[in-house]
Amino acid sequence: MQSLHSSVSSDTKRLRLAVLVSGGGTNLQAMLDRSRENTLDAEVVVVASDRNDAYGLVRARNAGVPAHVVSYGWQDGAEPAPVLPGGASCAVDLEELDRRQRIIFHPDRGKRLEKLEKLVRAEERLIALLDRYEPDYVCLAGYMRLLSPFFLDHCNRGGEYRVINIHPALLPSFPGGNGYEDTFGYGCKWGGVTVHFVDEGEDSGPIIAQAAYPIFPMDGIEEVRRRGLQLEYAVYSQCINWLARGQAQIRRPPGRRAHVFISDPSYPEILRGWVEMAL
Numbered sequence: 001m002q003s004l005h006s007s008v009s010s011d012t013k014r015l016r017l018a019v020l021v022s023g024g025g026t027n028l029q030a031m032l033d034r035s036r037e038n039t040l041d042a043e044v045v046v047v048a049s050d051r052n053d054a055y056g057l058v059r060a061r062n063a064g065v066p067a068h069v070v071s072y073g074w075q076d077g078a079e080p081a082p083v084l085p086g087g088a089s090c091a092v093d094l095e096e097l098d099r100r101q102r103i104i105f106h107p108d109r110g111k112r113l114e115k116l117e118k119l120v121r122a123e124e125r126l127i128a129l130l131d132r133y134e135p136d137y138v139c140l141a142g143y144m145r146l147l148s149p150f151f152l153d154h155c156n157r158g159g160e161y162r163v164i165n166i167h168p169a170l171l172p173s174f175p176g177g178n179g180y181e182d183t184f185g186y187g188c189k190w191g192g193v194t195v196h197f198v199d200e201g202e203d204s205g206p207i208i209a210q211a212a213y214p215i216f217p218m219d220g221i222e223e224v225r226r227r228g229l230q231l232e233y234a235v236y237s238q239c240i241n242w243l244a245r246g247q248a249q250i251r252r253p254p255g256r257r258a259h260v261f262i263s264d265p266s267y268p269e270i271l272r273g274w275v276e277m278a279l
């Protein structure tokens with residue numbers, strides 16, 4: 001991910017995106033469409049999935065974008081050889097990663113390290129693949145895997161966040177894999193979507209943008225999901241455009257968590273558009 005180091009200037013730059021998917025890939029499709037229509041200041045240069053049956057792979061190939069599967073299992077039952085130059089097995093300090101990670105909570109330290117090692121081995125393969133395409137950002141779009149500090153360190157060199165995610169709930173409410181179901185099941189009257197940078201926890205990184213939609217009394221989970229997904233496509237592409245234009249900056253106020261400052265003068269109109277879309 002060599003080009004991850006290049007900082008985005010205040011001029012618009014067409015970003016190179018690596019998109020990770022595990023499923024249907026409608027967010028990916030929205031990116032591909034908007035990129036082709038030139039309403040996204042980015043192009044998808046590679047798509048990768050942990051599942052060979054992910055329909056997102058088909059969407060990528062249909063659009064002429066290279067699509068790959070990176071397995072998370074031990075291959076052939078044997079320990080896979082490290083693929084990073086120099087042999088990452090020597091370079092990875094699992095104990096140090098374990099101190100920093102907030103995604104694997106097994107109480108037994110040995111079991112935790114075992115899971116972490118398995119994850120890191122898969123991430124080595126993913127990194128080796130993505131690096132070939134020199135992406136500026138890695139976009140998670142329905143990727144059902146959590147990323148370890150090993151992967152994030154590789155992407156975030158230079159101290160900038162370079163991995164972003166779309167989550168189908170108004171974080172910090174309802175993190176995890178069932179944002180729509182959890183929002184609906186709780187009886188919320190409004191749901192929402194969040195685009196955020198990825199940090200070492202689950203759905204806990206700095207929020208770039210959020211948008212909300214109403215949940216009406218007669219709605220079922222399918223209406224909720226449909227309304228939410230329409231917003232997801234709009235919010236995700238807007239966030240990518242802000243990043244491309246240098247209009248989303250991380251601020252780290254002393255003693256407070258990092259947050260994202262959007263400097264786009266059209267911000268109020270954009271939010272108004274999302275509210276109108278949701279109603």
Ligand code: GRF
Nearest residue numbers: 024025026027142166167168
């Ligand atoms: C979306 O709801 C996204 O927010 C979540 O996973 C879902 C992926 O949908 N992370 P799709 O594969 O983009 O259709």
